């Protein structure tokens with residue numbers, strides 16, 4: 424008798440919201456565009472989509488302009504949530520039970536997006552989860568793992584390349600209107616960093632650098648919060664922080680840095696391919 428392997432992970436709270444992941448959807452449509460356009464099988468996974476099927480549907484709709492025949496598979500570890508999503512399935516959107524092993528009947532996803540999933544795990548579980556999911560990616564694919572607030576106004580995520588067990592980058596994407604200080608967004612850091620915003624940790628230094636630059640850029644606010652953010656990120660880059668994106672992303676309220684800028688103390692400094 425064949426046995427179905429138990430999905431890797433545990434059922435956690437299913438909180439979600441329509442359009443909640445618009446910031447990371449937009450970034451995926453940009454960062455994964457070359458891989459998605461070239462993919463022989465344009466399949467993308469939304470892992471841990473929660474109590475309703477909104478986020479996989481939104482992701483599919485935002486990736487369609489990049490690849491018209493994109494297919495999104497929502498994977499959930501909770502069978503009740505898989506059943507609840509089933510009526511919303513169609514030729515380009517489907518739902519199935521699974522965990523970090525990303526079951527896809529032998530297909531390799533171009534993107535795995537796992538949002539607000541690892542937040543509820545222990546910090547020590549993160550690296551294995553990254554490695555397991557990234558091992559499933561198609562060549563050139565990306566794992567995008569992160570956290571956001573309830574309505575998706577502020578989000579952080581890491582990007583892990585196929586076959587690696589540590590990220591290449593950390594992205595912050597935030598609503599600039601009303602932003603007091605970037606450091607206020609530390610409470611939404613991904614699990615790998617949330618407990619590391621303390622003196623002596625690189626992510627703490629990074630947030631302080633953003634705070635100082637944002638304060639110093641206050642005179643730019645008369646031209647709008649966007650101009651202030653662009654000036655702040657530019658000065659952070661000029662101070663030597665490895666910012667890897669440019670003004671076309673900064674104007675969206677984003678900034679992406681190399682993982683080396685924030686690698687937690689005690690972690691290997693570089694990404695390991697295929698451990």
Ligand SMILES: C[S@@+](CC[C@H](N)C(=O)[O-])C[C@H]1O[C@@H](n2cnc3c(N)ncnc32)[C@H](O)[C@@H]1O
Pocket residue numbers: 431432433434435436437438439440443444470471472473474478498499500501504521522523537538539540
């Ligand atoms: C807070 S919800 C997030 C929903 C959606 N991604 C969002 O950001 O709005 C987290 C979901 O992840 C699911 N989950 C937790 N661990 C998982 C795993 N290893 N594989 C698949 N789903 C998982 C939980 O069952 C829960 O429904």
